[in-house]
Amino acid sequence: MKIWHRITFGKHEGVEHVIDSLGVKITKTPGFDGYYIITFEIDETDPRWPQIAELVRDKQAPDFYNTTFTPQEIYAAEWIRLMPTFEQGYPQPKEGWELATYAHECPQCGAGYRQQAPFHLAKEPRLGRHDFMSFYWAYTVFVTPNVLDVLAAQGIRGYERWDALIHRTGQPSQVVSQLFFPIVAGPGLAEEDKLQPETCAQCGLTKYGYHKRGYMHIKRAALRSDVDVQLTHEWIGSGGHSGFREILISNRLARLILENNWRGVSIKPVELI
Ligand SMILES: [Zn+2]
The missing domain is CATH 3.30.70.120 (Alpha-Beta Plaits)
Structure with a gap:
């Protein structure tokens, strides 16, 4: 590290x-x-x-x-944070995409939502050598058909494949699909990692600051052990008008990312407490 x-x-x-x-x-x-x-x-x-x-x-x-983190440190971890790093384009329509895509987003703090409809892309993305993609403005994960094939062949659990729609035509993108993560862990973020807590006056949710230093710590008892992907209960993004839940992936899935040398995400091991 x-x-x-x-x-x-x-x-x-x-x-x-x-x-x-x-x-x-x-x-x-x-x-x-x-x-x-x-x-x-x-x-x-x-x-x-x-x-x-x-x-x-x-x-x-x-x-x-x-x-x-070194690959060895990642291989040694049971759970790993997945963070999209390759961002391209904006969710469509630029005005009003949140209302069209998210249910229950708090207008004050931008957290508390659950995705209810597919994202719309302005056009087919150009990924270059990337296998993963996210949007500017929305913390989300899109992947290539090749990644989907590997996940399915390896029996990875805890995601749904959602179409990403081209806004003008309403047709599914041929380049990427979204990985939707339906499972949310129990409250588990360690006290020491509850950075810059900010409780929203309107919805009552607390968001925390971006975790950039060292390992994030999560209570083992909060996590599901029968899946390969789950979101944290806690929301991140204090100091701004948006929020997201950290994406946690299993050792098995992290190994697939490293072994296939998939680009467009950063992975960081978590320490369980
Ligand atoms: Zn709020």
């Missing part, structure tokens, strides 16, 4: 000589009137990290971070 930081400093902060002297490779992006910003990536196991971290605190520099 490595926790990666992408850090940005401005010229005015005068830290470039310090970063240089540490031998960190930087990218310089020019701005107006000789101004520039420097950006670089560093992980927390790097011996230079403590000094960089102190500079970041001192200067309150932008610091975007995330965690990457």
Whole structure:
């Protein structure tokens, strides 16, 4: 596991000589009137990290971070988070897709919904070498016919294949189908991972912050053991007007993703408590 930081400093902060002297490779992006910003990536196991971290605190520099896991760490986990990363297009119609697609979405916090109708695509997507796709705006999973074939052949449980419709014609896409996940786990997110809790005044649901650091922890007793995919009970997305449930997949399904080298998703192991 490595926790990666992408850090940005401005010229005015005068830290470039310090970063240089540490031998960190930087990218310089020019701005107006000789101004520039420097950006670089560093992980927390790097011996230079403590000094960089102190500079970041001192200067309150932008610091975007995330965690990457080794295949061995993923193979060792019973449950793994599946996160769509390849996004293309917007659900249609751009105005009103939520009402057409979701039931019970809270107008205030954007959570609490259940999908009741297929998504509409503006046009057939161009996947390049990707096998998985999601939309901008909607946390959802589309896959190629090849992925569907493998899931069916391997007897993966806990999803339904839903058509994705081309908006203009109403015909199913030939390129992707949606994986719909009907099963929701019991309440199980560990207290330590209930980040930035935000309870909606209108619907009473609590959303939590994006989990980016290390392992997410979930109570084993909350999870179904007879399926390969289930959603968390808890909603994620505090600080914004949308919400989603984390998608949890079994070790068996995670292995299929790694062994087939399927692209378009990121997978992160969960620690059961
Ligand atoms: Zn709400």
